[in-house]
Amino acid sequence: MEIISILNTIIPAALIAATPLIFTALGGLFSERSGVVNIGLEGLMVIGAFSGILATLWLETLGFGAASPWVALLIASIVGAVFSLFHAVASITLKADQIVSGVALNFLAVGLSVFIVREMFGRGQTDYISARIYRSDIPILSDIPIIGDWFFSRIYVTTYVAVILAVIVWYVVFKTPFGLRLRSVGEHPMAADTMGIKVNRMRYIAVMLSGAFGGIGGAVFAITTAGNFAGNTIVGQGFMALAALIFGKWHPFGALGAALFFGLAQSLSVTAQQIPALDQVPQVYLMIAPYVLTILALAGFVGKAEPPKMLGKAYGKGSR
Amino acid sequence: MQKLLKNKLFGLVIPLIAIAFGFLAGGVIMLISGNNPFLGYGALLQGVFGELYYFGETLRMMTPLIFSGLAVAFAFRTGLLNIGVEGQLIVGWLAAVVVGIYVDGPMALILAIIAGALAGAAWGFVPGFLKARFQVHEVIVTIMMNYIALHVSNHFIRNYLLASGQRTDYVNDSASLSSPFLESLTDFSRLHWGFAIAIIACVVMWFILWKTSKGYELRAGGYNPNASSYAGMNVNRNIVLSMVISGGFAGIGGAMEGLGTYGYAQILSGFTNLGFDGIAVALLGASTSIGIFLAAFLFGGLKIGASNMQSAAGVAPELVEIVIALIIFFVASSYLIRWVLNRLQQNKEGK
Numbered sequence: 001m002e003i004i005s006i007l008n009t010i011i012p013a014a015l016i017a018a019t020p021l022i023f024t025a026l027g028g029l030f031s032e033r034s035g036v037v038n039i040g041l042e043g044l045m046v047i048g049a050f051s052g053i054l055a056t057l058w059l060e061t062l063g064f065g066a067a068s069p070w071v072a073l074l075i076a077s078i079v080g081a082v083f084s085l086f087h088a089v090a091s092i093t094l095k096a097d098q099i100v101s102g103v104a105l106n107f108l109a110v111g112l113s114v115f116i117v118r119e120m121f122g123r124g125q126t127d128y129i130s131a132r133i134y135r136s137d138i139p140i141l142s143d144i145p146i147i148g149d150w151f152f153s154r155i156y157v158t159t160y161v162a163v164i165l166a167v168i169v170w171y172v173v174f175k176t177p178f179g180l181r182l183r184s185v186g187e188h189p190m191a192a193d194t195m196g197i198k199v200n201r202m203r204y205i206a207v208m209l210s211g212a213f214g215g216i217g218g219a220v221f222a223i224t225t226a227g228n229f230a231g232n233t234i235v236g237q238g239f240m241a242l243a244a245l246i247f248g249k250w251h252p253f254g255a256l257g258a259a260l261f262f263g264l265a266q267s268l269s270v271t272a273q274q275i276p277a278l279d280q281v282p283q284v285y286l287m288i289a290p291y292v293l294t295i296l297a298l299a300g301f302v303g304k305a306e307p308p309k310m311l312g313k314a315y316g317k318g319s320r
Numbered sequence: 321m322q323k324l325l326k327n328k329l330f331g332l333v334i335p336l337i338a339i340a341f342g343f344l345a346g347g348v349i350m351l352i353s354g355n356n357p358f359l360g361y362g363a364l365l366q367g368v369f370g371e372l373y374y375f376g377e378t379l380r381m382m383t384p385l386i387f388s389g390l391a392v393a394f395a396f397r398t399g400l401l402n403i404g405v406e407g408q409l410i411v412g413w414l415a416a417v418v419v420g421i422y423v424d425g426p427m428a429l430i431l432a433i434i435a436g437a438l439a440g441a442a443w444g445f446v447p448g449f450l451k452a453r454f455q456v457h458e459v460i461v462t463i464m465m466n467y468i469a470l471h472v473s474n475h476f477i478r479n480y481l482l483a484s485g486q487r488t489d490y491v492n493d494s495a496s497l498s499s500p501f502l503e504s505l506t507d508f509s510r511l512h513w514g515f516a517i518a519i520i521a522c523v524v525m526w527f528i529l530w531k532t533s534k535g536y537e538l539r540a541g542g543y544n545p546n547a548s549s550y551a552g553m554n555v556n557r558n559i560v561l562s563m564v565i566s567g568g569f570a571g572i573g574g575a576m577e578g579l580g581t582y583g584y585a586q587i588l589s590g591f592t593n594l595g596f597d598g599i600a601v602a603l604l605g606a607s608t609s610i611g612i613f614l615a616a617f618l619f620g621g622l623k624i625g626a627s628n629m630q631s632a633a634g635v636a637p638e639l640v641e642i643v644i645a646l647i648i649f650f651v652a653s654s655y656l657i658r659w660v661l662n663r664l665q666q667n668k669e670g671k
Contacts, residue, residue: 039403039459086649096652099401099459103599104648111641118636119353231638235590239463246460284475291464295446298456307457 004146006275010264011150012135013271015159018263020045020221022162024241025248025255026169027213032250033173034206035186035310039102040087042238043109044214045221047083050113052076052219053229056129068131069223073158073216080215081208083109088207092200095314106238114231125230133158133224158220163256170252182206186308189315199315217241240266243294250307262290335604335611338650339618346643350635360635367628368621374628376506379515380581381620382613384409386518387573388598389616390525391440391566393607395458397529398562399542404447404462405570406595407469408440410588412571414473415439417578417585418481420491428495433517433575440571441564443469448563452556458563466591474587487586497580512580521569522609528565538562570595600644603651619644 024041031038038044055075059068086108090101117126133156141152173179184192185202193199218234226233244262248254269286272278347357368378388405395402402408416436423431447461481488497512505511529535540548541558549555573594578585597619604618605611622644626637 037459039463090649090653094653096649097401099403100599100603100648100652103403103596104645104652107596107600107641107645107648111638111645115349115636115638115642116353118638232590236467239467242460243464282475282479284471287471288468291467295450295456295461295464298460299450299454 002276004149008149009271009274010267012154013267014260014264015151015155016225016263017266018260019156019159019162019224020217020237021241021244021259021262022166022217022256023220024214024217024238025244025259026162026165026252027210027217028242028245029169029173029210029250029252029255030182030206030213031210032245032311033186033308034182034203035189035308035313035315036088036091036203036207037098037102037312038087038207038210039099039242040084040105040109040238041210041214041242042234042236043102043106044080044084044211045218045238045241046106046109046113046234048076048080048215048218049222049226049233050109050117050218050229051079051215053126053129053222053226056131056223057127060129060131064131066131069129069133072223073219076215076219077212078215080218081212084207084211084214087211088204091314092203092207095316098312098314110231113229117229126228128228129223132227156220156224158224162220166252166256173252183308185315186310189310193315203315214238214241240290243290246307247290247294247297249297265289334654335606335615335651338604338647338654341650342643342647345646346639349639349642355633355635359633360629360639363629363632363635364622364625364640366632367625370628371507372505373507373509374624376502376509376511378617378621378624379506380509380511381624382616383512383514383518383576383580384573384594385597385601385616385620386612387521387569387576388595389601389605389612390521390598390609391569391573391595392598392602393605393612394525394529394569395562395566396602396607397542398538398558399545400448400451400559400562400566401459402444402447402462402563402566402570403459403599404443404465404567404595405573405598406591406593407462407466408443408567408570409574409577409592409595410466410469410473411443411574412436412440413574413578414476414585415571416575417488417491420495420579421481421489424492424494426494428492429497429579432491432495432579433572436571436575436578437568438571440574441568444563444565444567444570445560448560451563452559466595470588470591473585477585477587481585483584487584490583491579495579496583497576498583510581512576514576514580517572517576519613521572522613525569526609534561570598573598597644600648603648 024045028038028041052072055072056068059071064071087101087105090096091098114124118124135154135156137154138152142148173182181192181197181202185197185199189199221237222229222233240262244258245255247258265286268278269283272281272283272286350357350360367374369375388409391405391408392402416432419432419435420428443465446465447458450456450461451458477488483489497514499513502511503509529539537553538558541553541555545555601612601615601619605615622640626640629635630637
């Protein structure tokens with residue numbers, strides 16, 4: 001009985017922590033499958049959180065009420081997609097080093113968003129939004145004994161959206177012509193080019209998708225968990241999403257599973273104090289678990305992770 | 321000779337164009353946000369050169385930036401991208417402070433700096449080893465190592481070293497880099513001897529890379545690992561060595577902050593960004609010692625001048641971060657310009 005009530009606390013918390021990671025990791029999947037490294041996921045989340053909060057505040061004043069955060073998520077995805085163009089133009093068209101460009105994107109996101117916040121609010125953080133997405137029980141399903149409590153009560157709807165999205169992304173990437181083209185561009189761009197696929201256009205689409213998803217990921221975190229935006233709203237979630245993508249071997253379900261696991265680690269590092277046995281474990285182990293596991297996965301200790309072959313390499317016609 | 325001159329000049333032109341574009345874009349952003357760019361940049365310059373105190377603070381700010389720039393550049397020269405300078409700097413900071421607290425006497429300062437270097441080197445060893453042994457890309461590993469460094473060092477401070485509030489004790493005077501002489505010279509800024517050590521480090525990196533056979537090997541491995549391997553060099557061992565030295569530079573950079581500027585280590589709520597700024601410094605400085613020194617001066621000045629920009633012209637200090645980010649974008653993207661111009665030149669010569 002004790003265990004079950006503990007799980008009642010941990011599992012919903014883990015799902016909530018995992019949700020932004022799922023969105024963002026799925027976005028990163030598009031980009032990296034097309035051959036563009038996206039270290040800038042963190043920055044895309046920052047921009048998403050920033051625009052999500054600003055949009056919610058703005059929509060509230062327009063009288064959108066409870067719909068505000070949902071419309072704001074849409075706006076955040078558009079802003080994220082547009083912002084990701086920095087990375088796309090630099091790394092695809094101008095053939096800049098993709099990692100350097102991603103790092104610059106992270107810098108730019110924090111600088112730009114905090115700059116605007118300071119100019120608008122006169123301080124380093126925004127007001128709190130009042131129209132939140134609230135946690136709710138799912139009718140009927142939440143009445144299922146035990147499991148209902150774990151998975152269907154006191155959870156944000158966005159979590160289910162994220163899980164469903166993973167299935168959709170899997171279908172798109174592995175079962176549609178678009179997905180085939182996307183993967184071919186990341187594995188063997190020259191062959192793809194020969195077959196008439198526009199490599200760079202494909203990569204632009206992929207990077208913008210990562211921007212849109214990353215934007216939603218950041219906005220979901222800001223709207224559900226943080227409630228406002230400041231320079232330290234997004235600290236490392238973007239990199240954790242990147243870690244989930246790699247740990248999940250660039251596969252949507254793998255990324256989903258890894259994100260859920262990292263969400264669990266994140267929530268445990270906060271809630272462990274209340275749980276007997278776990279309160280003896282130093283918090284630091286849980287905090288570094290996602291990162292250590294990713295390193296181990298990359299080294300092949302947790303099954304070899306095989307990245308897309310042309311990941312990180314710019315493509316120019318006639319280059320081989 | 322003419323061609324050599326052209327190349328040299330060209331190497332200088334690209335960073336300058338990037339800086340100009342960065343500032344221009346920053347000016348446009350100020351204009352859009354309803355500020356006066358001339359006033360803003362005037363306040364920025366005032367905040368660097370206006371008073372001796374600010375100038376001293378700028379030089380002080382340069383010190384860790386030089387080290388993180390050298391760290392990134394050293395790895396870069398050998399074909400590696402070390403995004404982990406931030407983490408290596410954090411562990412170096414902590415290790416130096418720990419030794420500085422517990423060791424006293426004439427050797428304390430040297431031991432503390434060595435401890436910082438070793439800690440940074442150890443943090444650089446892991447990605448280097450994984451790259452050499454398992455072909456794991458160093459970028460992802462170093463990013464993960466950054467977070468591990470942040471959490472682990474916070475854990476140690478919180479549980480074993482906490483003196484007051486969020487920080488450790490001060491280091492012993494014998495391990496301190498702070499200098500009443502330099503302070504009085506600069507109207508009581510926090511300028512410390514680390515600045516001199518940073519200049520020495522620039523020379524050391526230049527010497528290792530260009531005057532030793534090991535340095536030649538490291539650079540050769542960066543240019544063409546296959547050819548180096550064929551020539552009988554142990555490329556894998558050089559990868560590890562390069563990351564260890566790079567991490568060592570970063571660790572000393574952290575030690576400079578711990579022993580000089582602050583005199584203690586603190587629980588960090590987020591990254592210091594000194595390590596990430598090192599990427600910008602190294603890129604802009606084209607991975608040369610002199611370039612890094614100049615780039616560190618630019619970014620150090622921007623960071624110190626930013627606060628005056630806010631108080632004197634009402635421009636949010638984050639403008640500086642935007643300018644730095646844009647400069648990185650422009651430098652990174654300008655390789656295309658370089659490539660195009662080189663191609664054009666080659667074509668002309670071909671005819």
